[in-house]
Amino acid sequence: MNTGYTGRFAPSPTGLLHAGSLASALASWLDARVHGGHWRVRIEDVDTPRCVPGADQAILQQLARCGLVPDGPVLWQSQRATAYEAALQALVAQGWAYPCGCSRKEIEAALATTPTSAPALARHQTAVYPGTCRQGLQGKTARAWRLNVQAVQTALGLPAITHWQDRRLGPQQQAVGEAVGDFVLRRADGLWAYQLAVVVDDAAQGITHVVRGEDLTDNTARQILLQRALGLPTPQYLHTPLVLGANGEKLSKQNGAQPLDLSDPLAALNQAAQALGLSAVPTDMATAQALAWWCTEWKPTNSAAP
Numbered sequence: 001m002n003t004g005y006t007g008r009f010a011p012s013p014t015g016l017l018h019a020g021s022l023a024s025a026l027a028s029w030l031d032a033r034v035h036g037g038h039w040r041v042r043i044e045d046v047d048t049p050r051c052v053p054g055a056d057q058a059i060l061q062q063l064a065r066c067g068l069v070p071d072g073p074v075l076w077q078s079q080r081a082t083a084y085e086a087a088l089q090a091l092v093a094q095g096w097a098y099p100c101g102c103s104r105k106e107i108e109a110a111l112a113t114t115p116t117s118a119p120a121l122a123r124h125q126t127a128v129y130p131g132t133c134r135q136g137l138q139g140k141t142a143r144a145w146r147l148n149v150q151a152v153q154t155a156l157g158l159p160a161i162t163h164w165q166d167r168r169l170g171p172q173q174q175a176v177g178e179a180v181g182d183f184v185l186r187r188a189d190g191l192w193a194y195q196l197a198v199v200v201d202d203a204a205q206g207i208t209h210v211v212r213g214e215d216l217t218d219n220t221a222r223q224i225l226l227q228r229a230l231g232l233p234t235p236q237y238l239h240t241p242l243v244l245g246a247n248g249e250k251l252s253k254q255n256g257a258q259p260l261d262l263s264d265p266l267a268a269l270n271q272a273a274q275a276l277g278l279s280a281v282p283t284d285m286a287t288a289q290a291l292a293w294w295c296t297e298w299k300p301t302n303s304a305a306p
Contacts, residue, residue, distance in 0.1 A: 005037025013055035016259035101140025129181030143188035174221035
C-alpha cells in the first residue's frame, strides 16, 4: 500500500550505468520499498549534446535485469520543454529571473578582480556569478537566463542562508548568493539548466523523497530556493555514500568507470549493496530474494551513516 511516498532514480543517458549509478538506483529503490511507496524513473536527457543514442533504453534494460522496475511510466526531460518554459516565464513575471549576456570568460575575468569571491563549485556551476547583468544587459546580447537569488529571498522573506536536514548527513546549510550567485535557469546554448528541470520534474512526478549520491548535496539549496520561488513542495533529501574509483574520486564516466557487467546481476547488486553499507548476500540467492533481504537491512532515516 502506498504511504504517500514517491521516490525516483534519474540517470543521464550519457552512457550506460556503472557501479556508482547502480548504487544510487538501488538506494532509491530500497527507500521507496521500505516506505511502501512508489519508485519512478526519469531520464535526464535535457543536455542533448552529451546524450548517447540508445543509452536511455539500454539503462532501462540494465535496471530491469537487476529487478529494479519503475512503478508507472518513465519520464524523459527532452519532452518537457513546455513545462520548463512555463516555469521560467512565471519567474520572469515576478521579476525574479533576468537575461544574462556574460560569457564564461567574462565571468572569470570579473571574478579575477575580486579576490574575496567564493570558490567555483565542482558541479553544475563553473564560477560564482558576480551579478554583472542583474541591473541590465548594458548593451550585451542576452545569452542565458538567471535566477535573481536576492530578489527571491527578499520578496519571500527568506534568510540568506538556506537550511535543510539531510536524512544521512544531518543539518545542512548554504548561502546560495555567496556560494553560487545568481544561477542559470536556461543556458546560453538554449538548453534548459539542470536545476530548473529537476525542480519542475520532481514536482510534476509528485516526488516526496529524493535519494541520490552525496556529490549532488551542493545542489540542494539551489533547488529548495527554486521550489519556494515557484510555489512547489520541497521533498526530503538523503544523500548516499559515493562509489570511488581507483584514483579515490567519485566513480564516473569521466574517470574511466566501466559499464556494468550484468552477466551476473546479483554480483553487480552485491557490490552496490556493500557500497551502501549493506551486507553481501550468498551468490546463489535469487535477485528478488536479495532485494527483499536488503529491504530488511535498509535504515530509512539514517542509511549507511558516515
